[in-house]
Amino acid sequence: MADNADFGTFGRFIETPVGQMPEAMKQAYDMTKTLRGLVPGPHKIWLANPTLSQTIVPTGAYFQTTSTLTKTEIEIATNVINGHWRAAYGNYEHEKIGIKKGGLAPEKVTALIAGLPTSFDDPPQQVVYELASTLAAARVVPLGLYRRARDLLADAGILDVTTLDVTTLMGWFITVSLTLMAYDVPSDAVGLDQETQFNQQNAEGRLMPITPPPTVTLTPVAYFPEKYFLENLAVRSDGSVLITAVLQKQLWCVPGPQPHASLSPVLVHTFEHPVTGIVEVEPEVFIVSLSDAYTTHESHLARVDLGGWTPGDPVSPEIIVTFDERVRGLNGSCLLAPRVMLAADCFAGLIWRIDLAESARSATARVWLAHDTMAMDPDSEVAPPPQPGVNGVRYGAQTGYLYYTSTAQQVFMRVPVDPTTLDPAGDAEFVAAIDNADDFCLDDNAGFAYVTRHRANTIDRVPLTPRHGSEVRHIAGDPFDTVLVGPSSAAWGRGPSDHGRVAYVTTDGGTTAPPEGIVRKATLLRVELQPHTTS
Numbered sequence: 001m002a003d004n005a006d007f008g009t010f011g012r013f014i015e016t017p018v019g020q021m022p023e024a025m026k027q028a029y030d031m032t033k034t035l036r037g038l039v040p041g042p043h044k045i046w047l048a049n050p051t052l053s054q055t056i057v058p059t060g061a062y063f064q065t066t067s068t069l070t071k072t073e074i075e076i077a078t079n080v081i082n083g084h085w086r087a088a089y090g091n092y093e094h095e096k097i098g099i100k101k102g103g104l105a106p107e108k109v110t111a112l113i114a115g116l117p118t119s120f121d122d123p124p125q126q127v128v129y130e131l132a133s134t135l136a137a138a139r140v141v142p143l144g145l146y147r148r149a150r151d152l153l154a155d156a157g158i159l160d161v162t163t164l165d166v167t168t169l170m171g172w173f174i175t176v177s178l179t180l181m182a183y184d185v186p187s188d189a190v191g192l193d194q195e196t197q198f199n200q201q202n203a204e205g206r207l208m209p210i211t212p213p214p215t216v217t218l219t220p221v222a223y224f225p226e227k228y229f230l231e232n233l234a235v236r237s238d239g240s241v242l243i244t245a246v247l248q249k250q251l252w253c254v255p256g257p258q259p260h261a262s263l264s265p266v267l268v269h270t271f272e273h274p275v276t277g278i279v280e281v282e283p284e285v286f287i288v289s290l291s292d293a294y295t296t297h298e299s300h301l302a303r304v305d306l307g308g309w310t311p312g313d314p315v316s317p318e319i320i321v322t323f324d325e326r327v328r329g330l331n332g333s334c335l336l337a338p339r340v341m342l343a344a345d346c347f348a349g350l351i352w353r354i355d356l357a358e359s360a361r362s363a364t365a366r367v368w369l370a371h372d373t374m375a376m377d378p379d380s381e382v383a384p385p386p387q388p389g390v391n392g393v394r395y396g397a398q399t400g401y402l403y404y405t406s407t408a409q410q411v412f413m414r415v416p417v418d419p420t421t422l423d424p425a426g427d428a429e430f431v432a433a434i435d436n437a438d439d440f441c442l443d444d445n446a447g448f449a450y451v452t453r454h455r456a457n458t459i460d461r462v463p464l465t466p467r468h469g470s471e472v473r474h475i476a477g478d479p480f481d482t483v484l485v486g487p488s489s490a491a492w493g494r495g496p497s498d499h500g501r502v503a504y505v506t507t508d509g510g511t512t513a514p515p516e517g518i519v520r521k522a523t524l525l526r527v528e529l530q531p532h533t534t535s
Contacts, residue, residue, distance in 0.1 A: 011089075011185030013045045015192045018470070024050040028057075029194075030469030031433040035061035035410075037474060041089060042179040044191050058410070058435070059172055065436060065456045066382055069165045070516060073128045075102030076112060076120070080132040081170045083113035085177035092187035127152045131166055211446070212532035213461060216476045218483050219526040221504075222254040222265050228522035230506035232332065232439065232489045234278045234286060236306070239494055241504055241524060242268070244275040244288060247511075251275060251288060251304065253311055254524055265524075266311040273298065277333030279341055281360050283307075288317070289343055293329025294385060301343070303360050321354060321363045332392040332439050332489070336402070340422050342368055342395070344404065346388030349375035351404070353422075369415060371428045377408035382455075385512070392439030392451075392489070399444045399464060405437035405451060412437060412451065412462050432462050432469040439489035443500040450475070450529075452487035452505060455513040459487060459505065459527070476527070485510045485520050490527070503527045 008014030021029060028050035032039045035057060039047070043060075046053040063074055075098040082090045091113055098109040111118035112129075120126040127149045134141050149166075224230060224245070231246035239256030243265070251268040277289035284307040291299040301321040309315060323330075328347035335341050339356040353368035374390035387408040395402050401414040402424075412432045416425040436456040440449045442464075449462045458477030463469075477484045486508035493502040505527050509520040 007184075010044050010189050010191040011180070011183040013048070013183045013185075015044055016047070017192060018194045021047075026467070027469075028053040030467075032057050033470040034433045034472045035435055036064065037478070039194070041093065041185075042176050045179055045183055056175070059168070061435060063165075063169055063172070066513070067165055067169070069128070069169070070124075072102045072104060072122075073125055073166075074169060075104055075109075076125060076128050077132040077166055077169050078173055079109055079112035080129070080136050081173045082177060083115055084136040085174060085181070087177040087180040087185070088187045089180045089185040089189055090173070090177050124152050128166060132170060135167065135170060210471050211448075213473045213475050214529040214531050216459070217528040217530070218476060218481065219528070220483060220523050221526050222263060222524040224252075224265060224509075224522040224524075226509060226519050226521055227511050229508040229511050230488060230522045230524070231276050232278050233491050233504060233506050233524070234280050235491050235494050235504060236280070237283065237494055241491075242278060242286065243506055243524060244278050245522075246274045246276055249274055251278070255311055268306075269304070269315050269317060271302065271317070273300065276331050277343060279333045279335050281335055281339070281341060281356060284309075285360050287320070287333070287341060287354075287356075287360060289330040289333055291327070291330035293331075293347055293388075297328050297347075299323040299327040299330050301354065301363065301365075318361065320356075320361065321365050323352070323365060326367070327352075329388065331388055331390070332404075334393045334395050334402075336395050336417070336422055342393050342402065344374075344390040344393050346374075346390055346407075347376050347386075349389045351390060351393060351402075369424050369428070371413075373406050373409045373411050373413050373428055373430075374404070375406075375409065391437065394440060394442040394449070396442055396444035396464065401464075403431070403440075403442060403449060403464065405434070405440060407437055407454075410435040410437070412449065414464070414466075429466060431464065431466050432472055434460060434462060434472060438487065441490040441492050441503050443492075446500055450490055450503060450527075452490055453477075454486055454488055454508075457481070457485055457487065457515060459484070459490070475529075480515065482520065483523070483525065485515060486512060486522075487525075493526075501529055503529070 025047050028047050031054055032043050078094050079098050082094050095109050098104045099106055108118055131149050228245050229247045231244045234242045241254045243252045249271045252265045253268050254265050255263050271290055273290040273292050275288050275290055280286050286304045288302050300319050302317040303320050304317050331344040331346040333343040341354045343352045350370035351368045352365050354363050354365045356363045376389040389406050389408045390404050391407045392405045402417050403414050405412055412434050413428050414431050415428050418425040436453040438452045438454040440451040442449050447464050451460045451462050458474045461473045461475050463471050488506045490503050490505045492499045505525045507523045509522040
């Protein structure tokens with residue numbers, strides 16, 4: 001086959017080695033790698049049209065991360081439609097995936113692909129099977145079946161006539177199947193080993209080496225009740241950890257010097273508004289963001305002085321800023337320089353600059369930067385609550401850039417900062433595509449951000465340099481780990497060698513998007529990163 005001019009590297013398709021890709025194709029490749037972790041099957045072919053690739057790839061990624069259907073239901077519908085269209089590669093791959101990841105019995109998958117009768121004890125799975133089989137056979141969906149699907153799958157895939165996960169999934173796999181059939185991709189197709197291509201070019205001095213991902217150990221150190229949404233955190237100099245619980249409007253402390261699961265969190269204060277970001281602006285002086293983002297949009301900054309504080313003692317927060325009518329919803333925050341902090345406004349699509357007076361007893365606020373990539377997406381089909389735009393913000397003193405995530409726009413961005421004025425020194429610049437990104441901690445010495453992907457239940461390592469999006473890696477949570485459910489923020493420990501090695505991560509236990517419908521306890525995790533070593 002290698003000598004036949006009618007065939008390329010993946011069926012009839014001739015792939016472009018990653019190091020030879022034009023810029024637009026490389027961007028599409030990086031986006032696919034970021035969203036999917038690899039460039040699988042037909043995605044290799046879609047790279048030939050980068051604009052088309054970047055348009056359709058997020059649809060497939062949606063079914064990998066945020067679909068309202070379970071993985072089992074997805075594989076039922078997928079194998080039904082794949083079997084109907086008879087693309088060899090797609091059927092071979094999803095026969096394996098249906099068993100391994102979908103949890104389906106081998107005989108069930110065989111029946112789905114072959115079009116043989118089968119049944120499922122789980123009612124939602126059964127109705128997905130019946131609906132998919134009816135649609136694949138090009139028959140009318142009778143009213144009785146529609147009503148059963150509507151009732152059984154309400155809020156789980158079949159919500160209304162415009163957002164149907166089952167039908168969209170089947171349409172997606174028709175596109176997959178037709179692509180594979182047109183390019184005559186066989187069952188055992190592999191395609192170019194792009195990682196080897198990358199490494200070969202690196203050996204020739206044309207590319208920088210990829211730092212191997214670290215070995216990660218996750219250790220729960222404190223638990224909170226179910227339905228607690230731990231939003232953000234700050235590690236104190238004594239090693240204790242302050243945590244904001246947004247829905248409960250509370251600030252908590254997990255005692256130090258190194259939190260352990262045997263230590264119970266201590267309530268510091270209950271506010272009148274939801275509490276989101278927290279940043280230490282002076283030793284033991286913290287500024288917390290208070291924001292009714294989903295209702296009135298009323299927003300404030302409060303000063304919390306913990307100097308001499310003993311757990312259990314009351315505190316007296318002071319409101320130092322009340323934002324004007326432009327504010328919509330405060331989220332992450334960070335210190336830019338002494339007495340200057342930034343706060344993300346995730347629903348207004350901008351970042352605020354806050355100049356603090358001495359001891360942070362008063363402050364003034366103004367817009368630091370607004371950008372299209374910071375905007376929320378009111379038309380998103382992601383299940384409620386609405387996805388925020390700009391979310392986490394961190395300043396890299398070594399690089400001179402402010403970095404931010406935008407959940408709705410699915411990007412990781414950077415902005416150069418003028419060292420004198422501390423205002424933006426240029427426009428926002430794309431770094432990497434990443435979906436479900438929440439907050440992150442920054443290791444600008446090593447050149448990476450460690451991003452919590454809230455609804456995707458992973459922690460990803462993201463290079464800080466643009467055009468390295470293909471090097472984004474899941475370092476925790478893939479495969480799914482019940483310890484890491486709904487990760488929301490991350491901060492480095494304060495020990496002598498903690499930076500870049502030991503972080504603390506908050507989770508909501510699935511309060512926002514419970515995997516398989518199970519809500520677990522919200523957790524504070526200790527995350528240890530052990531660098532890869534070569535023998």
